[in-house]
Ligand SMILES: C[S@@+](CC[C@H](N)C(=O)[O-])C[C@H]1O[C@@H](n2cnc3c(N)ncnc32)[C@H](O)[C@@H]1O
């Protein structure tokens with residue numbers, strides 16, 4: 001799972017989406033891998049306004065990354081190739097291969113295996 | 127002949143064997159790629175976008191999203207959901223670029239509001255009409271799916287779902303559920319009345335107005351219309367079509383050739399995949 005995806009994921013358990021504690025999900029025991037991908041500045045520019053920066057800071061911290069920018073880049077900063085490249089690396093090339101995502105509201109754990117998160121729920125949680 | 131949807135739930139139908147047969151069949155690959163390209167035309171994405179692939183399977187539809195060249199607004203980044211571990215396993219082996227999720231779309235779409243620029247679904251959502259257990263109804267599953275999808279798309283976003291309804295009742299149940307969830311909806315039918323007929327549910331989220339494209343036929347799609355798509359007319363329209371000689375163009379040509387030789391052999395409405403014998 002790419003880090004960008006984790007920035008948009010919510011808990012699937014009934015009623016959880018409405019609770020602020022359910023976002024972002026929290027990584028546990030995460031194993032990371034870098035998978036190189038062609039640099040796509042246009043895509044980064046498109047997506048950055050939608051990124052929840054606070055959630056990204058929390059996740060980066062949980063995954064043991066050095067501190068990321070305090071503030072979401074905007075305006076001219078999105079023309080800066082260096083900044084775009086760093087975002088590309090962080091959002092699109094950083095993969096979580098194994099581990100868990102847990103919900104801060106209901107405690108549900110979503111397992112990640114070979115990069116695929118299991119979001120199937122038993123029917124009483126839907 | 128029975129439909130696979132009536133035989134087994136999707137995660138059991140698409141087991142290792144069926145998923146492998148499905149993905150390696152050149153007939154199926156051609157049909158799925160043709161339909162994906164058609165859905166892409168209808169989405170009309172003009173810049174690299176974040177796209178949800180609903181029922182992504184082994185990635186036949188998704189890999190086309192990754193391969194859209196910059197001249198045509200790509201490449202797109204996609205996230206795929208599928209209920210079949212075997213299908214996803216093949217997607218992994220094929221090293222697709224999209225992110226994959228094991229998930230049941232009938233349980234909802236677990237993304238923040240406004241996540242996606244667009245969504246695509248090829249030959250999957252008719253499965254929602256078959257509820258597997260007594261505590262879930264098709265209506266409930268369709269409602270959770272379309273409500274979740276609606277919320278996960280940004281305003282102005284679109285979704286195109288090619289699907290194979292069993293009959294008119296299913297077709298209406300599906301489009302009705304989409305409208306109830308808030309979508310502007312239209313159904314576009316290619317090659318209507320033929321064995322190759324294909325249905326596309328075209329969905330818009332507030333302001334994703336369709337005027338200006340689909341050669342203007344799809345005006346005011348706030349209700350379900352049945353539209354006769356005249357491919358010829360489309361080819362002169364405003365749409366971004368594959369350019370002669372590029373990869374998409376060659377693929378399309380190949381499919382057209384395929385189709386010519388195939389028409390007689392296809393003897394069912396359900397042309398998207400091989401069947402296993404019902405037992
Ligand atoms: C005919 S395949 C299409 C796969 C891919 N879109 C393509 O064009 O090759 C249908 C897919 O829908 C998936 N599917 C069926 N019901 C589903 C559900 N409730 N949730 C998620 N995926 C589902 C199946 O597992 C299968 O992979």
Ligand SMILES: [Zn+2]
Nearest residue numbers: 011016103106
């Ligand atoms: Zn939760």
